[in-house]
Amino acid sequence: MVSGLENVRVGLMDFNAGDGARALSGLTSITDDSREDLLEAIDKISASGGTPLAESFQDIGRYFISGYENQKLSYVDKNGDAKEAQGDVIFSSQPHWNGVPIPQTGVENGAIQYYCQKSFMVALTDGEPSVDDNVSSILKKYDTPCEGPEGCTHGDDESMDDVIKALYEIDLRPDLKEPDGTPVKNNITSYLIGFASQGLSDTDVMVNAGALGGGGVYSADNASQLKTTFNQIISKVNAIVGSSSAVSFNSTSLESDTALFAAKFDSGNWSGELAAYSIDSDGKISSTPVWEAGAKLDALSDISQRFMLTYRADLDKNNDGVAEGGGVLFTADSAGLDVANADTVSEQDLNINTSTGVAVTDSRAVERIAYLRGDRSNEGAAEDEFRQRVSRLGDIINSSPVYVAKPDAGWETEKFPEASSYSAFKSAKSSRTPVVYVGTNDGFLHGFNASTTGSDGGKELIAYSPSALASTEDEKGLHALTSQIYQHKYYVDGTPTVTDAYIDGAWKTVLVGGLGAGGKGYYALDVTEPANFIAANASSLVMWEFTDSDNNNLGYTFSRPQIGRLSNGEWAAIFGNGYNSTTGDAGLFIVYLDGNDDLGNNYVYISTGVGSSMDKNGLSTPAIVDADLDGTIDRVYAGDLKGNMWAFDLSKTGSWDVIKDASNNPKPLFSTGGEPITAAPLVAKNVVYSHGSTPNLLVYFGSGQYLTEVDTADTSAGGFYAVSDNGKYGLSKADLEIRTLVNQDVTQADGSVKTLRKATGSAVDWSSKSGWYMQLKTGVTPDGGERVVTRPTLIDEVLFFNTMIPTGQVCSAGGFGWLMSVDFRTGLAPTDFAVFDTNGDGEINSDDQGLIGEMVTSGMPNESGFIKGSGVVWQYTGDTSGSTSGRPTETGGGSSAGRLSWEEITPN
Known part of the structure; x- marks a missing residue:
């Protein structure tokens, strides 16, 4: 439990030798040092004496109002009448600290510091309350008659559920309000665990206390179950719902079926959600989603229906004796990863178990693949089981959803030869199924049916796990997702780019995505026709992967790829080399989309020469420009972490390069003076003034x-x-x-x-x-x-x-x-x-x-x-x-x- 706590303050109490609670550790922010101190204090606890639960909980309430004991607190008495009493009258005793009352200076500016703070109590007991009648008269009968689901049959001196209810109902710090003065209930939510005592959690006093305390009652008969219970509670305590990604739409103007696609994540359990919301003619977003992809994925009863892929570099998909590389099913049989022949990093990755804190090979790749496909049968709390998930869909943090429907790139008006056939391609694919693609930190890029009418909207159509994620390191790779001691990691965290391109003599719709904070790699998929997302097409749907093993100038792939036609007639993905590469350089990658035979000969890298392994730099997302409107890329602009905005000239085949000065040294267009540039620029014509020289762009x-x-703490602008x-x-x-x-x-x-x-x-x-x-x-x-x-x-x-x-x-x-x-x-x-x-x-x-x-x-x-x-x-x-x-x-x-x-x- 302690290892799973982040960004919280934690204290520890046990039963005092006499009455009430004894404070072993005051509320302290979790750091590596305080975590060790807390674990040491827990190790020293031993069971003895009575079980004064009500008295201890009263003491905890008093601890939470330390420094504010004289403040009047409002409550409702057993007759339903509104009353007020001073805090130290309601909570009439306080915990002891080494045999004496705990000093108020032991509290960091008060236990409850902020109006938005959530406070929790996790109580572990191996028995019902005993020697437990020294509570205030207000608390002793607070829940009389009992309001729990089963009523009460326990004696009048057993007041645990009364105190629990008071902690949950009473605003312990009425002086703390929202900035606009709106009152907030600063209360304590209680979680009760009955441990190593058969049936304890089912007793009426525990059941009623669990119902009244806001958190619930749990049972754990052994250490393994206790670990599971703690993990469940911590997930609820840590939960924060948020979003870091942008939104996407299914049309360019407000129409009857216009929808917005938005992604969210829950940091308590690291689940995600992608939802479609309708927008009315007045621009108002509906509060109720049309569909939620995560909910649909969780409702799927037959996971064999899922179409899931990964990449094998050693695949001979043309049966010509040459390993071109291609897609394989994300399954454990010979048509997929072929885990019986564990000779690749992907397969070695899936055989690693880190649940005990020490990495061991357990040969359970087949079960891990099933888990990642959505199987829940091996989830549990024991060390030989896999991490329990709230949802099959993982958190979506930095990857924004991308909507793809009928082709609309507008290439038919361009001047290059293949443009003439684009209209026929548009017509042929005009009714294809719309798909919204998004990367998640469950190890997959997902494609969901984006329809907002009918019952298929939100249904998963494809999931792709880049092989670049594979790792045999202890807490990396896909195996980490199954670990009982999982700490959040990034996997497919980049926003993909989708456009139409002419490859191998035909128009196709191509998706190129990076791993973002999840790794140093890009992948390319053929998503031309969602109807072709079937097993028979697996090898051809995955076009290639490009990683730092191809070129060590590639860093973490935060640069969103851009796709366009080059002066040599090739179509390519263009991206900055990202951050924290081995070399530390900042440079531009140009990877040809048809590079699926020998990728090492199908890319170009242009270095700026700024950055080294000791002073690392990196190039961010570029903007590509067709300055002379001939349908090909002439110029690329991208910024770096040193604050330089670079221009790259791609107008003439054979002389692509970064702009250089008269001495042939790379020279940036502009320097911010050290302010890093991490987002893509935008380029427009300078319509205000013409300098008489090209390219005359802003x-x-x-x-x-x-x-x-x-x-986060950087205050520089x-x-x-x-x-x-x-x-x-x-x-x-x-x-x-x-x-x-x-x-x-x-x-x-x-x-x-x-x-x-x-x-x-x-x-x-x-x-x-x-x-x-x-x-x-x-x-x-x-x-x-x-x-x-x-x-x-x-x-x-x-x-x-x-x-x-x-x-x-x-x-x-x-x-x-x-x-x-x-x-x-x-x-x-x-x-x-x-x-x-x-x-x-x-x-x-x-x-x-x-x-x-x-x-x-x-x-x-x-x-x-x-x-x-x-x-x-x-x-x-x-x-x-x-x-x-x-x-x-x-x-x-x-x-x-x-x-x-x-x-x-x-x-x-």
């Missing part, structure tokens, strides 16, 4: 990092930049016009006051300046440490980007942020229209002009998704609290085109 990007726990690429490189902030942010309180239509933002600054003199930039908030202030870690979106005349501000503040979903919207040309508010309703009167008009930022207080906002409504463009944003909100916006053009959540729309 590159928009934000700076900041949110990758590790250390980043990021920025947002609009930088002109006109052949001039090595630019810095001095070459840009600054925009200054000013917070402004605006009175709303209902009389309340809302804090919004405006931006000030001079017009850009393009003859001497190369763009504009906005410095975000810095320092140890409520809004210090502001940063941009998602890509911007440009719709008509408005550039949208979101900022985030992680905070150490409790009672928040990790922080907050701002929804920003500026004129893409100036970095200021549009001069002739307002973007959003700033005064809360339900209209967007001239009264709302001049402001550019709206605060998101519910959590840190992710990348927004956009969809066209009636006369407005709706902006939907998910945040780290797990909620998704929408607002109407004006963009100056009256219309927008394309699936704006995934494709960048740039004005002409």
